Amino acid sequence: MILPQALPEETRRAMLNAVNLTRSFGNRQVLRGLSLTVEPAEIVSLVGINGAGKTTLLRVLANLLRPEQGMVRFGSYTPLNAPAEYRRHIGVVMHTSMLYDNLSARENLRFFSRLYQIADSDKRIRQVLEMVALNSRADELVRTFSRGMQQRLAIARALLHDPDLLLLDEPYTGLDQRSSELCEMLIRQAAADGKMVLLTTHDFNQAVAISTRVDLLHDGKISWSSPSAGLSGKSLRATFNELTVFSGSHKGHGVNT
Amino acid sequence: MKPFIGAILAIFWKDLLAERRTREILGTMLVFALTVILVFVFAFDLSVEIRRKAAAGVIWVTLCFAGTISLNRSLTLERDREAINALLLAPVDRTAIFFGKALVNWVYLLITAAIIVPVYALLNNLSLFSWGGLGVILLGTLGYILTGTLLSTLTLQLRARDMLLPVLLFPVIIPLLLACVRASTILLQGGNPAELDTWLVMLVGYDLLFAAVGLLVFDRIIEE
Numbered sequence: 001m002i003l004p005q006a007l008p009e010e011t012r013r014a015m016l017n018a019v020n021l022t023r024s025f026g027n028r029q030v031l032r033g034l035s036l037t038v039e040p041a042e043i044v045s046l047v048g049i050n051g052a053g054k055t056t057l058l059r060v061l062a063n064l065l066r067p068e069q070g071m072v073r074f075g076s077y078t079p080l081n082a083p084a085e086y087r088r089h090i091g092v093v094m095h096t097s098m099l100y101d102n103l104s105a106r107e108n109l110r111f112f113s114r115l116y117q118i119a120d121s122d123k124r125i126r127q128v129l130e131m132v133a134l135n136s137r138a139d140e141l142v143r144t145f146s147r148g149m150q151q152r153l154a155i156a157r158a159l160l161h162d163p164d165l166l167l168l169d170e171p172y173t174g175l176d177q178r179s180s181e182l183c184e185m186l187i188r189q190a191a192a193d194g195k196m197v198l199l200t201t202h203d204f205n206q207a208v209a210i211s212t213r214v215d216l217l218h219d220g221k222i223s224w225s226s227p228s229a230g231l232s233g234k235s236l237r238a239t240f241n242e243l244t245v246f247s248g249s250h251k252g253h254g255v256n257t
Numbered sequence: 258m259k260p261f262i263g264a265i266l267a268i269f270w271k272d273l274l275a276e277r278r279t280r281e282i283l284g285t286m287l288v289f290a291l292t293v294i295l296v297f298v299f300a301f302d303l304s305v306e307i308r309r310k311a312a313a314g315v316i317w318v319t320l321c322f323a324g325t326i327s328l329n330r331s332l333t334l335e336r337d338r339e340a341i342n343a344l345l346l347a348p349v350d351r352t353a354i355f356f357g358k359a360l361v362n363w364v365y366l367l368i369t370a371a372i373i374v375p376v377y378a379l380l381n382n383l384s385l386f387s388w389g390g391l392g393v394i395l396l397g398t399l400g401y402i403l404t405g406t407l408l409s410t411l412t413l414q415l416r417a418r419d420m421l422l423p424v425l426l427f428p429v430i431i432p433l434l435l436a437c438v439r440a441s442t443i444l445l446q447g448g449n450p451a452e453l454d455t456w457l458v459m460l461v462g463y464d465l466l467f468a469a470v471g472l473l474v475f476d477r478i479i480e481e
Contacts, residue, residue, distance in 0.1 A: 063345075063346070064342055065480070066480065084349055092342075094339065096342075098338060098340050100275060100338075102275040102278050102279055107271075107274060111271045115263075115349060116347060117348075
């Protein structure tokens with residue numbers, strides 16, 4: 001893979017470390033002293049009921065939201081001591097595409113490549129469009145794209161600057177079978193290249209199938225964590241129901257198995 | 258410094274490219290501004306002298322109201338599909354977003370001014386152009402846009418932002434508007450040069466103040 005810019009080996013091996021994160025919205029405390037580590041080549045699936053704080057956690061890790069307490073660190077960078085450098089290593093896909101409707105796919109990527117100061121951007125744009133199978137539609141306006149195509153382009157945007165950490169909030173939303181397989185392949189490839197992937201999902205089977213570790217976010221903390229090896233969608237669902245029911249939450253709310 | 262300037266220009270060109278396709282901001286501003294000018298010209302049967310005296314007030318009021326259209330719409334574009342988050346994720350100083358948005362809105366307002374001033378002059382058979390007047394328009398519109406971009410960012414996440422922006426903006430720009438109208442009136446009708454200098458210094462001070470406020474607080478208000 002051609003890198004937009006050479007990164008020091010130390011950065012390549014750096015891990016994401018979040019310690020004791022708290023974040024509230026009004027009176028509601030969403031994150032309560034959450035700690036999390038993601039290591040290179042790891043794919044971590046984050047599961048939790050609706051409103052558990054998965055998106056909030058991703059936004060905090062992406063430096064889109066400030067935690068009230070706690071610290072996030074990627075290698076030697078934190079959002080406080082080097083915010084721009086910290087963000088340079090992160091690629092994010094959220095619920096919405098974060099794209100401009102009235103620009104073409106190529107124009108969108110060209111704009112972001114300028115923000116990320118990517119050298120030889122035309123080559124890199126062709127590369128990522130090819131990765132998400134959108135090169136034949138590169139010059140069409142994003143507003144003419146289907147939901148799935150927009151999601152694929154959002155993934156291309158997240159990969160454009162070859163980030164070391166991918167934060168993916170329900171990346172399979174709106175994708176058909178073929179696009180889901182493509183997305184899964186890209187995630188596996190990223191991990192094989194030594195990148196870290198943290199994704200949220202409501203699909204237990206998918207969580208187990210793609211990840212190396214599954215974390216359950218509940219009551220504002222990682223309340224359970226397990227390597228995916230040896231887990232099945234069914235056993236994960238049973239654990240999920242047990243943990244969320246015993247602590248008073250509604251059983252399996254909003255979860256597909 | 259280079260990535261910072263590069264990000265400002267990238268945001269500027271991105272917005273111009275989208276505007277070239279839709280023409281929704283500039284088109285609406287021009288229709289609104291020309292309608293206001295035409296109403297002022299044809300609604301009152303005024304003498305040429307009174308029209309000359311009214312010119313500064315009419316033009317600045319028109320620019321202020323037309324400017325709110327671009328301020329509102331320009332940041333709404335970023336809110337659609339939450340593209341603003343993609344901007345916030347970029348590895349550049351986030352104040353580049355403030356200056357990029359301000360630059361594009363300033364250009365829209367200058368284009369509007371470049372059309373409505375000659376139209377007003379033509380319809381009233383007046384000569385309004387002067388280099389001093391051009392300077393007042395550049396400084397006045399810049400101050401207006403810097404303030405407006407900051408306040409429209411503040412209202413970005415609010416549901417009633419279209420209504421809130423003028424409510425917040427107009428009281429804050431009263432000193433600016435006063436300086437613009439007084440300086441323009443002195444230039445159009447003749448007056449004390451020392452008084453003109455005072456208003457120009459006030460305009461420069463206002464612009465510098467809001468550029469500095471933007472630099473200091475934009476990062477914080479855009480994030481939360």
